[in-house]
Amino acid sequence: MYRLFLAIRYLLTRPINLLGMFGIALSVWALVVVVSLFSGFLAVIESHVQTASADLTVTQLPDWAQWPTLRDGLRDDSNVAALAPRLVHHGLVARPGVRPGPPPLPGRTSLHGGDQPFVFVIGVDAAAESAVTGFGDWLRNPEIPAALRAPAGSDPFAGADDRPRVLIGRQRMERDGLHPGDPVRWTYAISKSNEQGKVETDQREVDLVVAGAFQTAHAGFDGNNMFVREDVLRKALELPEGAVQEIAVRVRDESQLVPTADRLQRIVSRALDRGNQRSYGAVETWRERNAPFLASVEHQRGLLKIVLIVIMVVAAFLMLATLSMMVTEKVADIGILTAMGGTPAGVTQVFLACGLSITVVGVALGLSTGCLTAVYLEEIRQGLRWATGIDLFPLEVYNLIRVPCRIEPLWLLQVAGMALATGFVVSALPALRAARHDPLVSLRGT
Amino acid sequence: MSAPVLTARAVTKNYRLGKREIPVLRGVDLSIADGERVALLGASGAGKSTLLHVLGLLDAPTSGAVEYDGRVVHDLSVKERALLRHRHTGFVFQFYHLIPELTALQNVLLAQMMGVSMFGYLGRRAALRAQAEELLGQVGLSDRLHHRPAELSGGERQRVAIARALIAQPRVILADEPTGNLDSATATGVVDLMFAVQQQRQLAFLLVTHDERLAQRCDRVVRMFDGKIVGEEAATGAGAAR
Ligand SMILES: Nc1ncnc2c1ncn2[C@@H]1O[C@H](COP(=O)(O)OP(=O)(O)O)[C@@H](O)[C@H]1O
Ligand SMILES: [Mg+2]
Numbered sequence: 167m168y169r170l171f172l173a174i175r176y177l178l179t180r181p182i183n184l185l186g187m188f189g190i191a192l193s194v195w196a197l198v199v200v201v202s203l204f205s206g207f208l209a210v211i212e213s214h215v216q217t218a219s220a221d222l223t224v225t226q227l228p229d230w231a232q233w234p235t236l237r238d239g240l241r242d243d244s245n246v247a248a249l250a251p252r253l254v255h256h257g258l259v260a261r262p263g264v265r266p267g268p269p270p271l272p273g274r275t276s277l278h279g280g281d282q283p284f285v286f287v288i289g290v291d292a293a294a295e296s297a298v299t300g301f302g303d304w305l306r307n308p309e310i311p312a313a314l315r316a317p318a319g320s321d322p323f324a325g326a327d328d329r330p331r332v333l334i335g336r337q338r339m340e341r342d343g344l345h346p347g348d349p350v351r352w353t354y355a356i357s358k359s360n361e362q363g364k365v366e367t368d369q370r371e372v373d374l375v376v377a378g379a380f381q382t383a384h385a386g387f388d389g390n391n392m393f394v395r396e397d398v399l400r401k402a403l404e405l406p407e408g409a410v411q412e413i414a415v416r417v418r419d420e421s422q423l424v425p426t427a428d429r430l431q432r433i434v435s436r437a438l439d440r441g442n443q444r445s446y447g448a449v450e451t452w453r454e455r456n457a458p459f460l461a462s463v464e465h466q467r468g469l470l471k472i473v474l475i476v477i478m479v480v481a482a483f484l485m486l487a488t489l490s491m492m493v494t495e496k497v498a499d500i501g502i503l504t505a506m507g508g509t510p511a512g513v514t515q516v517f518l519a520c521g522l523s524i525t526v527v528g529v530a531l532g533l534s535t536g537c538l539t540a541v542y543l544e545e546i547r548q549g550l551r552w553a554t555g556i557d558l559f560p561l562e563v564y565n566l567i568r569v570p571c572r573i574e575p576l577w578l579l580q581v582a583g584m585a586l587a588t589g590f591v592v593s594a595l596p597a598l599r600a601a602r603h604d605p606l607v608s609l610r611g612t
Numbered sequence: 613m614s615a616p617v618l619t620a621r622a623v624t625k626n627y628r629l630g631k632r633e634i635p636v637l638r639g640v641d642l643s644i645a646d647g648e649r650v651a652l653l654g655a656s657g658a659g660k661s662t663l664l665h666v667l668g669l670l671d672a673p674t675s676g677a678v679e680y681d682g683r684v685v686h687d688l689s690v691k692e693r694a695l696l697r698h699r700h701t702g703f704v705f706q707f708y709h710l711i712p713e714l715t716a717l718q719n720v721l722l723a724q725m726m727g728v729s730m731f732g733y734l735g736r737r738a739a740l741r742a743q744a745e746e747l748l749g750q751v752g753l754s755d756r757l758h759h760r761p762a763e764l765s766g767g768e769r770q771r772v773a774i775a776r777a778l779i780a781q782p783r784v785i786l787a788d789e790p791t792g793n794l795d796s797a798t799a800t801g802v803v804d805l806m807f808a809v810q811q812q813r814q815l816a817f818l819l820v821t822h823d824e825r826l827a828q829r830c831d832r833v834v835r836m837f838d839g840k841i842v843g844e845e846a847a848t849g850a851g852a853a854r
Contacts (some may be wrong), residue, residue: 167725167728167729167730167732167733167734168722168725168726170730171722171725172711172714172722175711175713175714175718176713178713179713499709499711501709502703502705502709502710502711503726504670504694504697505668505670505697505703505705505709506697506698506703506722506723506726506776507694507695507697507698507699507723507726507727507780508694508726509690509691509694510690511690512694605670606665606670606671608709609665609670609705609709610661
């Protein structure tokens with residue numbers, strides 16, 4: 167009993183110890199708030215990415231892959247709900263005669279996209295694509311202004327003439343000032359082996375007409391992709407009838423995504439087996455397909471954790487300094503505590519209790535304020551914007567309606583554990599010094 | 613007659629300074645009975661404080677034995693010795709050694725807390741507090757309960773220290789030059805108080821001093837020189853106000 171009593175008295179008479187406590191609280195607070203924000207962000211981004219992706223995608227198909235063969239094999243799987251063939255190429259898309267702008271700063275493309283003329287051009291069958299992804303909804307997205315909309319009805323690529331038409335991301339269209347009916351030119355390269363077996367690259371151009379805008383929840387997707395009718399791309403790439411480069415798959419039971427991917431992989435490998443020891447075609451889940459992007463967000467969260475843990479280390483040093491100062495001063499009391507019936511271990515615990523009280527209160531303070539802040543982050547953002555005009559979090563960029571936040575209990579436990587362990591070490595060091603102090607020295611001396 | 617409350621048998625104590633062993637106590641025999649008041653006189657450096665620490669189980673003898681009520685106690689475990697310091701012995705030192713962060717009352721309460729668990733304390737808080745207040749009243753400090761040591765005079769501080777030494781109802785008081793830091797008028801007051809309590813509670817009392825007049829107010833005077841007891845006599849009672 168006397169230990170806690172004395173520890174609290176020691177602390178209360180030395181307000182400087184509050185510094186260490188606030189340091190711990192601050193670092194815990196920051197770790198809770200920032201990581202909850204990022205976890206929420208990650209969850210939202212993930213769901214956005216998912217809505218802009220097919221459940222499964224068959225990729226890395228060879229030139230000679232044939233859609234009818236693969237389709238017949240794949241649709242036998244019980245978990246396959248719908249399939250859509252795609253052709254995919256890339257190139258520069260700009261108004262004819264307009265020189266494309268410079269490429270964007272590194273790092274911007276992954277999230278925002280569309281700052282650059284380089285895009286993927288995807289050749290789709292609109293009806294099949296709508297059955298597999300949200301393609302139809304992307305065209306009817308209420309955020310698209312009426313003036314930019316593609317023709318309603320079953321064929322978004324329909325037009326008065328038979329010039330090939332292209333669907334462009336809404337933000338890109340607005341930025342480039344494009345409207346339906348405007349001409350754009352797609353510049354691309356195709357590689358072909360000549361008679362000697364050497365690979366030659368040709369630059370080609372196709373003139374397209376803007377059909378309208380599409381918009382998914384994932385701005386990065388919208389900025390980096392454009393859609394044309396499948397046969398436009400087939401002609402441009404000089405591919406044979408029935409050629410397919412990618413197959414988008416919708417499954418019935420999403421919880422069976424991974425086993426389904428494995429089964430489809432076997433079907434594809436078997437269908438494309440030429441007896442030459444090579445395997446063609448790879449089946450990826452939407453998560454695998456977007457792994458680099460999702461990992462980059464997660465990576466940022468990891469970096470932030472490290473930065474914030476540094477705050478905790480600084481707080482720990484602060485605590486170590488104030489506790490050491492206190493122990494230096496208070497070893498004088500060790501003699502009388504021993505005379506009153508304290509054991510060396512008990513006296514050490516007084517100093518340990520000082521540090522641990524600071525830590526426990528700091529952690530409790532940090533966790534509670536951290537959770538409160540995380541929960542009311544959106545309200546805080548609005549209040550701050552109203553009061554100062556500063557917007558902490560540009561929601562529109564990420565297609566969000568409120569600041570995302572996900573408080574993960576495991577993370578709270580980890581933060582608390584980390585802070586408590588740090589606090590314990592930092593308290594134990596000066597306490598051990600006190601333990602080595604000879605009580606008789608203070609009793610003999612003045 | 614029953615065994616004395618406190619006995620030292622052939623106690624020696626050497627301090628090690630580098631490779632050299634420095635003998636500080638060279639075979640001390642001493643016993644103090646219940647209700648007996650013994651003065652330990654000797655020049656500075658004679659080993660008086662060292663003997664008091666050994667008797668109070670704050671320090672271990674190099675050889676010899678310390679007995680409480682005829683039971684050898686110097687070689688008990690750390691915990692048992694701590695418990696004996698709490699229950700059996702009260703200490704009073706020249707420099708008071710009050711905890712500066714605590715009020716007079718809290719300093720006394722702290723000594724009580726040493727002997728009980730947290731729940732034991734919380735359960736009996738009011739009673740323990742009343743006890744401490746009463747004791748502080750006995751030493752004349754009822755109106756200084758909530759003063760910190762820095763706000764008390766030397767004499768008042770030593771009275772708090774005396775109350776603290778008495779709160780656990782020990783049977784022995786070991787006092788190391790308790791008046792060494794006080795002016796003579798204050799010293800007389802403090803000594804009168806200690807003797808009165810000693811008398812009332814029939815405590816064994818070892819008073820280390822180099823004040824000859826003060827020593828003569830005890831029952832017995834033991835003289836120490838260079839780590840040995842060189843003389844023992846019944847006090848004259850001179851200067852005593854008994
Ligand atoms: N820790 C120690 N190491 C070495 N010598 C010590 C130590 N403590 C005390 N001494 C020596 O023991 C002798 C007796 O000291 P002490 O018991 O304090 O004497 P007194 O109280 O009679 O003045 C002194 O010479 C002192 O220097
Ligand atoms: Mg001394």
